[in-house]
Amino acid sequence: MVESLDTAESNFRPLVVIELAKGTKEETIEWLTKRIVDKKANGGAQLLIKPLVTENGVENIYLVGASHLRLLLGAEAVGLVKECSDNSMRSFTYSSRKTFKHFADDNHNFLTMAECQYIIKHELENLRAKNEKMIPGYPQAKLYPGKSIVRRLLTSGILVQIFPLHDREELKKLSHSWYGRVKVGYQPLDNIRCYFGETIALYFGFLEYFTFALIPMAVIGIPYYVFAWEDYDKYVMFATFNLLWSTVILEVWKRICAILTYRWGTLLMKRQFEEPRPGFHGVLGINPVTGREEPVYSSIKRQLRIYLVSLPFVCLCLYFSLYVMMIYFDLEQWALDYHQENESNFSSLMLYVPSIIYAVVIEVMNRIYRYAAEFLTSWENHRLESSYQNHLILKVLVFNFLNCFASLFYIAFVLFDMKLLRQSLATLLITSQILNQFAESLLPYWLQKRYNRRMKKHTCSKKTDMDLSLAEQVTMEKEMGTYLGTFDDYLELFLQFGYVSLFSCVYPLAAVFAVLNNITEIYSDALKMCRVYKRPFAEPTANIGVWQLAFETMSVISVVTNCILIGMSPQVDALFPDSKMDLVLTVALVEHLLLAIKFIMAFVIPDKPRDIQMKLAKLEFESLEALKQQVRAFQMQLHFPLSHH
Numbered sequence: 146m147v148e149s150l151d152t153a154e155s156n157f158r159p160l161v162v163i164e165l166a167k168g169t170k171e172e173t174i175e176w177l178t179k180r181i182v183d184k185k186a187n188g189g190a191q192l193l194i195k196p197l198v199t200e201n202g203v204e205n206i207y208l209v210g211a212s213h214l215r216l217l218l219g220a221e222a223v224g225l226v227k228e229c230s231d232n233s234m235r236s237f238t239y240s241s242r243k244t245f246k247h248f249a250d251d252n253h254n255f256l257t258m259a260e261c262q263y264i265i266k267h268e269l270e271n272l273r274a275k276n277e278k279m280i281p282g283y284p285q286a287k288l289y290p291g292k293s294i295v296r297r298l299l300t301s302g303i304l305v306q307i308f309p310l311h312d313r314e315e316l317k318k319l320s321h322s323w324y325g326r327v328k329v330g331y332q333p334l335d336n337i338r339c340y341f342g343e344t345i346a347l348y349f350g351f352l353e354y355f356t357f358a359l360i361p362m363a364v365i366g367i368p369y370y371v372f373a374w375e376d377y378d379k380y381v382m383f384a385t386f387n388l389l390w391s392t393v394i395l396e397v398w399k400r401i402c403a404i405l406t407y408r409w410g411t412l413l414m415k416r417q418f419e420e421p422r423p424g425f426h427g428v429l430g431i432n433p434v435t436g437r438e439e440p441v442y443s444s445i446k447r448q449l450r451i452y453l454v455s456l457p458f459v460c461l462c463l464y465f466s467l468y469v470m471m472i473y474f475d476l477e478q479w480a481l482d483y484h485q486e487n488e489s490n491f492s493s494l495m496l497y498v499p500s501i502i503y504a505v506v507i508e509v510m511n512r513i514y515r516y517a518a519e520f521l522t523s524w525e526n527h528r529l530e531s532s533y534q535n536h537l538i539l540k541v542l543v544f545n546f547l548n549c550f551a552s553l554f555y556i557a558f559v560l561f562d563m564k565l566l567r568q569s570l571a572t573l574l575i576t577s578q579i580l581n582q583f584a585e586s587l588l589p590y591w592l593q594k595r596y597n598r599r600m601k602k603h604t605c606s607k608k609t610d611m612d613l614s615l616a617e618q619v620t621m622e623k624e625m626g627t628y629l630g631t632f633d634d635y636l637e638l639f640l641q642f643g644y645v646s647l648f649s650c651v652y653p654l655a656a657v658f659a660v661l662n663n664i665t666e667i668y669s670d671a672l673k674m675c676r677v678y679k680r681p682f683a684e685p686t687a688n689i690g691v692w693q694l695a696f697e698t699m700s701v702i703s704v705v706t707n708c709i710l711i712g713m714s715p716q717v718d719a720l721f722p723d724s725k726m727d728l729v730l731t732v733a734l735v736e737h738l739l740l741a742i743k744f745i746m747a748f749v750i751p752d753k754p755r756d757i758q759m760k761l762a763k764l765e766f767e768s769l770e771a772l773k774q775q776v777r778a779f780q781m782q783l784h785f786p787l788s789h790h
Contacts (some may be wrong), residue, residue: 159208170282219264226410259683262309342683366653504576586669646703708736
């Protein structure tokens with residue numbers, strides 16, 4: 146079967162790699178390759194597939210590609226939006242292909258490589274069982290009509306991994322323009338989007354925007370730190386600016402996000418109907434929406450698992466986090482007593498040791514909890530990937546928020562120790578930044594470099610990455626780490642936003658350290674994407690999703706904490722010598738006023754710029770008009786045959 150494909154298309158371009166488990170049965174391979182190359186009408190994917198031939202012969206690695214025509218039809222099927230000759234953005238259709246900018250029958254670069262790989266992934270995932278009851282050769286791997294074959298192969302362990310190939314030439318160009326030289330300027334976001342897809346480009350866009358947005362805070366924070374260390378009167382101005390700043394930057398980001406995603410075409414993409422996620426299991430039943438046979442799982446059982454197991458477990462973890470925090474305060478007291486007894490340079494340094502140890506423990510606990518949260522969320526058996534992600538993000542955010550900020554709230558509002566709050570905030574922020582840079586970028590990069598050296602020694606080759614043969618490239622890439630998505634990257638920015646905004650009036654330098662960290666983060670994350678990990682599949686997206694809500698929630702909490710901190714300052718306290726109730730009411734009133742201003746600003750600043758609103762409205766009008774014309778044409782067809790009689 147596979148041999149006959151060698152001549153199927155002379156200009157076969159490998160786009161995606163499929164790795165099967167060692168010892169996969171011949172009949173399984175034959176059946177799978179037949180399903181991949183079969184015509185769409187017969188339930189196949191109508192793609193091209195070739196085995197990878199290495200020095201050791203044919204291994205269980207297959208290269209998947211597609212003809213130019215197949216990719217164009219696939220682009221229509223997934224609803225890709227492209228730019229037309231009149232500069233408007235429209236969903237691509239094969240019938241109107243000539244109206245699109247840069248389209249020509251011989252232009253194979255009309256679709257980016259990332260788009261081609263996304264189309265192939267979509268087609269492979271939509272390969273569905275017809276009347277097979279099991280995967281040939283594996284009776285335990287059950288199938289039923291409509292079940293995704295690739296998902297069953299993955300859950301059965303027959304399929305090890307599917308990943309898109311790097312384009313060495315394009316990667317070299319992107320690396321050079323992105324992180325190859327140190328420069329002050331914007332990242333090549335359009336190039337990143339063309340190579341890695343919209344989700345990753347949008348993360349880097351947000352990281353860059355957030356770094357620029359922090360600069361005013363950093364610039365104002367430095368003189369406050371230098372000249373007004375203990376003067377809380379001036380901090381009222383700084384905190385007020387911070388609160389308005391946090392609202393404005395999040396609203397302006399929505400506008401920038403709309404501009405980027407309109408240009409990239411994802412703002413207009415229709416949401417695909419979500420299929421059950423690979424790990425979802427249940428008894429066979431009928432989906433009431435699609436009418437298809439698929440696993441069904443009782444929502445009552447899921448709710449019981451969430452409220453009787455997951456919720457108590459999360460509460461237990463939160464209690465443990467608070468217990469560790471109290472141990473940290475015991476250590477802090479011990480360090481203070483030691484310093485008062487000895488008063489030496491060494492004892493002064495010892496004052497910072499408990500905070501550093503606690504910061505390391507926080508990072509370790511966050512990572513361990515993350516694995517537990519993933520296991521629990523998977524065990525809850527959510528049907529849709531979006532539901533799984535939302536439950537996972539909620540669990541992780543609640544724990545990380547408490548774990549990272551509980552000690553700061555305790556110091557501020559229970560101990561009332563502003564000096565310790567400042568010291569703890571600085572230590573936690575700087576230590577967590579150093580640990581994250583090491584764990585996320587430097588360590589994986591060093592391990593990958595070591596592996597590449599071993600590989601090159603093994604192939605006795607002095608070749609550069611550009612000179613590697615296809616077999617060597619695939620062998621090297623399949624061993625690279627898998628990029629698990631932008632979750633951890635957004636989480637790091639979310640916590641950083643918390644450190645900068647929650648207690649800004651106590652430690653104005655937080656924004657300075659955040660800017661310095663983010664500049665190195667841009668370079669280290671770029672290096673990580675290009676050199677450390679396998680190329681991820683492009684994922685179209687129109688915004689940063691639930692993270693926008695997470696950042697907005699954090700900015701609301703920061704209004705409350707900053708108002709209370711200012712209310713607790715000796716200067717403000719002195720204004721209300723007789724009645725503490727007046728002080729509390731005034732602080733509450735100011736806090737409510739600031740929140741009101743915040744929500745009014747969020748309402749007044751439109752989420753999409755005016756020109757994009759107009760373009761979207763025009764497109765909606767045109768699609769409604771086209772629909773009316775179709776209805777009229779259909780009515781005419783019905784009417785005229787009758788009038789002839």
